[in-house]
Amino acid sequence: MTTILLIFGAGGFLAWSFKKDVTKTKDTLKNALVMMKEMLIEIVGIMAIIGWVLAIIPESYIRNLLGSANEFVSTLWGALIGTVTIIPAFIAFPLSKSLYTSGANLTAIAAFITTLTMVGFATFPIEKKYFKKKFSIVRNITAFFMAIIIAILMGVIL
């Protein structure tokens, strides 16, 4: 749904831009194309590596790590696994549910979901390209600790 809105938004903005100034818009599109190409080169490889990692690691392995008897250790694992992977939501939530029903800790799952989205180890090279090293490192580290705090609080509340 939001994807459709996004595409329509971009189309509308573009049409307006064309109406305003054709040559400027053409230049803008050229810029967009260059940006797109640069990003593609980077992201396709990263995605393929993650696809490979997800395929090669059996789910039972993740289950064991997140279901460890020690809640703190499993939370840390949850946060770490979430950090190094990007998993689309439609896989991540069913996976989390099956992990939970098969005995993973709630805090570990919360940490996993939060770092999964907020911390991007895999996307770090792209972030660095746009925002430089310092910003990317600081943002990701803070996000990681925040995710752990969120997870711990959730364990306390729920």
Add this chain to the structure above:
Amino acid sequence: MIEKIKKYKFIIIAGLLIFTTPIYNPNAFFEALNITKGFFLEMLQIMPAIMIISALINQWVPREVIIKHFGDGSGIKGKIYSFIIGSFSAGPIYAAFPVTHSLLKKGASVANTVIIISSWAVIKIVMFMVESSFLGISFALTRYLLTIPAILVMSFFVSKIVSREEILDETEENYNPVLEKLPGMNCGACGSKNCEAFANDVQKGDKVLTDCVYINES
């Protein structure tokens, strides 16, 4: 050659990893291809629109507008706007980088940039519905309610440590006024790698404009 390898390093590594997999685990090979295909399709849906919007923001949106609504003095309203933009956007976190970078360049504050990136990644209405259907509404709601203040803390923390200049200096030099005067031939006769590097050297005072052979001629 080495630069080419560096540029394509992720693709090369991925190719090596994936295409050696059938030797020891044929199932994982097809699984890997499948997952990668899923990622790729998602990206193809979103990235062209994202890139066009980012480039159009660069081109058209006036600096003052961004500074007013997302700049350092934009206050609570700016933070609310940032949350709204982030959570209504589509796509994974890497889609947020080009757009937020354009906004930052146009005068958005570092704190608001962090808010947009984080809420882009975490706060999604559709995701919220999926999450509550799988893990229960109380789980999803609690996580969201905790995440919003967490994002505010993050944005404060990051903006205290990293300054705008530390993010932008190189990129802003791309819009070096000197560059506009240059022919853009990238001939290298001045001793710099290309016109961009030369423009930066002139800006720094290491070189003078007439070091450019084209300008010297005219």
